[in-house]
Amino acid sequence: YAYYCHLVVALHTGALTVARSWLEKALAIELGEYALDVSILGDAVSVTLHHFGACTICNLGYFDQAWAMINEGLSLAKKSKHPFTLGRANCATGTIHCYRKEYDLAVTLYDEVFSLAKEYDVGTWLDYAYVQRSVAVAFLTPTAQSLDQVRQCNQMLRVANVSLELPMSLIWQAEICGLVGQYTEGVKDIDEVLALIEQTGERNWLSEAWRVKGELLLKANGVSAQVEAENCYQTANTVAQQQSAKQFELRATTSLARLWLQQGKAEAARERLAEIYGWFTEGFDTADLQEAKALLEELTARQS
Numbered sequence: 434y435a436y437y438c439h440l441v442v443a444l445h446t447g448a449l450t451v452a453r454s455w456l457e458k459a460l461a462i463e464l465g466e467y468a469l470d471v472s473i474l475g476d477a478v479s480v481t482l483h484h485f486g487a488c489t490i491c492n493l494g495y496f497d498q499a500w501a502m503i504n505e506g507l508s509l510a511k512k513s514k515h516p517f518t519l520g521r522a523n524c525a526t527g528t529i530h531c532y533r534k535e536y537d538l539a540v541t542l543y544d545e546v547f548s549l550a551k552e553y554d555v556g557t558w559l560d561y562a563y564v565q566r567s568v569a570v571a572f573l574t575p576t577a578q579s580l581d582q583v584r585q586c587n588q589m590l591r592v593a594n595v596s597l598e599l600p601m602s603l604i605w606q607a608e609i610c611g612l613v614g615q616y617t618e619g620v621k622d623i624d625e626v627l628a629l630i631e632q633t634g635e636r637n638w639l640s641e642a643w644r645v646k647g648e649l650l651l652k653a654n655g656v657s658a659q660v661e662a663e664n665c666y667q668t669a670n671t672v673a674q675q676q677s678a679k680q681f682e683l684r685a686t687t688s689l690a691r692l693w694l695q696q697g698k699a700e701a702a703r704e705r706l707a708e709i710y711g712w713f714t715e716g717f718d719t720a721d722l723q724e725a726k727a728l729l730e731e732l733t734a735r736q737s
């Protein structure tokens with residue numbers, strides 16, 4: 434349990450390599466018949482370990498390994514027949530789907546939590562399911578109405594004083610603002626995230642906050658915002674590199690390369706993007722890597 438606690442703290446403060454070391458130590462312990470015992474948190478530690486372990490490994494850029502781990506956690510939860518644990522596992526698996534931008538699959542998992550909640554008390558996992566399902570739906574069908582639903586759900590978390598992973602949810606809210614043309618509101622959301630991170634130290638989504646801010650500034654102001662947007666992307670890259678967050682480094686580099694392409698710097702963009710893309714050895718079916726590959730092919734074609 435102590436290893437698990439160290440893992441959670443390291444993950445949320447952005448110390449991903451440290452988090453992975455704690456994960457490996459925890460997984461090395463043979464729990465045997467105690468694997469599905471319920472902890473003081475109300476759910477099975479082995480399942481929560483797979484939850485935050487998968488988040489860690491995904492952020493580190495090992496998408497397939499993360500997918501295998503979260504599915505193992507879901508299988509353990511089903512074996513436990515413990516509703517609260519199963520609620521967590523469904524939420525966690527939905528979160529990994531959102532990390533991978535598989536929003537339709539995420540919705541299905543959150544609906545499982547709602548079904549459980551009709552018969553059992555699944556605690557805060559019902560709140561998280563409401564929030565993250567609204568996010569997934571809004572990414573699938575970005576409208577002013579779906580964005581308002583996300584805002585209402587995030588406000589529910591604020592009222593309940595649930596701050597853990599609120600930066601992640603607000604960043605998603607800001608991205609959806611960009612999809613529906615509410616760019617200024619999106620920037621305000623990111624500024625709230627940056628202030629929240631400064632206050633709490635929950636830095637694991639800091640890179641994404643800067644990247645999304647850059648995207649919103651470009652959409653709002655066009656060419657006049659290119660310098661500021663590039664600074665945001667470079668900051669996002671620096672943070673991601675410091676944290677060994679290859680998933681977020683890939684996203685930040687893709688955004689930067691797209692901007693450089695617009696500025697006529699196709700060769701520099703290609704070299705920068707090829708370097709981070711070449712690091713990956715798995716997860717090539719994920720949206721992030723497919724997007725990077727398509728841009729890399731476009732940049733290469735410009736040099737032909």
